Amino acid sequence: MAAADREFSPASSIALTVGSALLWGVAHLATGRRRIGLTLLGSYALLVATILSMVTLVGSDLLTLAVQPGWLTALTFMLLAIAAAWTVVIVWSYVLVRPDSSHPGRRIATIVAAVLCGLVVVPTVYAARLASVSRDVVTSLFTPSSAPIIADDPWNGRPRVNFLLVGADSAPSRPGVRTDSMTVASVDVATGATTLLGLPRNLQNVPMPPGPARQRFPSGFTGEPPYTPGLLNEVFQYAEDYPEVVPGVRKGYRGPTLLKETVGGILGIRIHHYAMVDMAGFAQIIDAMGGVRITIKDPIVYGKYREGLLPSGTRKLSGEQALWYGRSRTDSDDYVRMGRQKCLLNAVAKQADPMTVLNSFESLANATKRAISTDLPQNLLPAMVELAQKIKDTRIRSLNFVPPLISTAYPDYEFIKRKVEQTLADRPVNKTATAPGSRPQSTPQQSPERPLTLDEACA
Incomplete structure (x- = not known):
């Protein structure tokens, strides 16, 4: 009987399906499909080599890649593609070596194949989800910037x-x-x-930065007497309420801008x-x-x-x-x-x-x-x-x-x-x-x- 036509027992089917999940192409080689089996084996070796190379070469830079939206998007799609490809290999391998439909052990072999698919899909899709959520956090919290960053000196020479x-x-x-x-x-x-x-919140007579803010408060910040005591913790909201003290800055950024300049x-x-x-x-x-x-x-x-x-x-x-x-x-x-x-x-x-x-x-x-x-x-x-x-x-x-x-x-x-x-x-x-x-x-x-x-x- 040719390998491709051979009937497999439940134990052999399970062993070959598990083997194919761990090393792509095992079931195909066992059934005489050498060309496809070797292609899958080569693809698997390439995938493992790529992952190991990334971990080895990138190493400590993995965390820096994890805060870059482009890399996070690429990682999301790559993980989903790996999960899909791995699942296809497992299912394909099982179909090739599954026991005859009349065999009482076929259900167990089918369950094993389904569990293997789950073991591949669940963590990979979860990792893809984490990458997607990370990208969402990065793009939501941090604003894009067109200013170039020098790789060797990202802080522009500042000590x-x-x-x-x-x-x-x-x-x-x-x-x-x-x-x-x-x-x-x-x-x-x-x-x-x-x-x-x-700095304490109740600091008084705070000197304001040069410009409209200092012109309004030449002797130090006094707030809005008699409604407020004129403390440091009021500067942020004052800038938001009075755009003229921070001209050219849009709402939501006026407070941080004036507070940064004041504290500095x-x-x-x-x-x-x-x-x-x-x-x-x-x-x-x-x-x-x-x-x-x-x-x-x-x-x-x-x-x-x-x-x-x-x-x-x-x-x-x-x-x-x-x-x-x-x-x-x-x-x-x-x-x-x-x-x-x-x-x-x-x-x-x-x-x-x-x-x-x-x-x-x-x-x-x-x-x-x-x-x-x-x-x-x-x-x-x-x-x-x-x-x-x-x-x-x-x-x-x-x-x-x-x-x-x-x-x-x-x-x-x-x-x-x-x-x-x-x-x-x-x-x-x-x-x-x-x-x-x-x-x-x-x-x-x-x-x-x-x-x-x-x-x-x-x-």
Whole structure:
């Protein structure tokens, strides 16, 4: 009997079908279809070699490809094509070697073939879905840019890049958005060494950047008296409400533009990019992660009507609890809250490991799209991924400009600039002067406290 006409037992059929799923062409060779079998075998070898070459040659660049929409689109279609081709091979192989229809073991062989198809299709289609969702996140969050990026120098020769990280909050009783958390992450692009510079929301008499904003507030930002007290956290919404202070900038971008320039002027550095997190959306991100583990030093009252208590100790917080951990000022103040917010961000970053992200990828992606806005362009994302890898290997320092280091009512802005300069350069400096028109401080006349690492600050 010729191999092509041979009848196969259920055991042989199952073995050849499984073999063909693992090594294309096995069933075809077993049935004497050498040309097709060798073609399938060669195609399989080419596919495996291509995948191994990509992993070997691209290696560490895989993460950078994962934030490029073009590559993500190509990966989606490639995975779907592989799933379709693999399924065809399994079904084709089974048809060639399936037992006679009268054989009682045929149903088992058919079930095995169907399971094999599922084992191929489900993870491959899921991976394609992840690639598609990733592309949607990238295109939704990050704007396209026509400006070319130099591969060897994506940061255009800058030794440091500064990101303004904003936590925004709003309430039904308070129209607009208040940026109650403002931190600048200044990153050394060569080493990834990062210093977080925190500014309190209630900073007063904030100097405005040159142009219409300074013309309107020549002596510092005063808001809209008597309706608002004129604090730093009002600048964002003021720019959105009064387009003339940021001419030529469209709605939705006026607030970030003026806030970046204002914060940069306070610190004496240029702010290159910003990322703003809606605090309610941040709670959804934490829930999608399955919670975040935090060490609470002192009990924290939470809830609008003091309906809850977060006891001291190390525990896993839900999104709502984490939101109040970072938001609550009951029995504390703005400055304690600023420190907790940094600890919360640090904990989320550390606990968002690959398995956690993968297990809740789609819900995390949806929450991220709702919670985050940024001006980081798409073509800078690969460089940002590489920079993030460097940051992970360094100890992040944190310096908050809060009392007693400064007075929020009468800030010495020249001192703030000098302190930022010496902190980023790691040179000791003392405060020796007081800005004109400001009141003298009691404690900052001595050497200011050194920046703490986040691990020290959150211990």
